[in-house]
Amino acid sequence: MKDDQATCFLWYKSVARRGTNEIASCVCRAILNLPEEIKHVILYSHSRMECDGDHAVIEKAKKSSMQISHPHDWAQLIRMAGKKKPFNVIELAQEDFCDYASLLRTDIQMRKSNEDEEKFVWQQVRWLRYVLDKPTKVLYKTPLKEEVPISGGKKNDFLSLLPYIPPVFHEFYKNLKTEMDLTDPICDSDEEN
Secondary structure, three states: OOOOOOEEEEOOOOOOOOOHHHHHHHHHHHHHOOOOOOOOOOOOOOOOOHHHHHHHHHHHHHHOOOOOOOHHHHHHHHHHHOOOOOOEEEEOOHHHOOOHHHHHHOOOOOOOEOOOOOEOOHHHOOEEEOOOOOOOOOEEEOOOOOOOOEEHHHHHHHHHOHHHOOHHHHHHHHOOOEEOOOOOOOOOOOOOO
């Protein structure tokens, strides 16, 4: 959804904390309120995001704006801070938050190894995917620990381009790992982990 409309979920400290249940509740609510035509959602986590600019706009408005006397005043300030396009502010109450941590006390478990008995470490996960027809599985990716081999055909394609590549880079292409029976992966395959 690229409408440049920023949405801020807001609550004050006596309503809820700022933990995983609260963040998961906001993410879930945002996803459930997407238009029906949205079929694919990507969530990013990064050290620099577009919302950082929105936060800067709010901070600037706070310095030169109205007095804050009540938590609702924060919602008004945030709405007005987006001068060109007002921010969408959703004020949350206690009943808007879910206890997602309790899921770990049911049949849903956070496992310490994957189906291949490889150690699973949450801190190493860089990508998660949930597929509707596999509701009990979470697909994931971690950073690569070693070079991934390419197909022999792809290496031959690279080698055929060497006359157009500066000689200083030739060894890189000549030393690419290959597996003769490897086929190039399809990016959106559900078999990825």
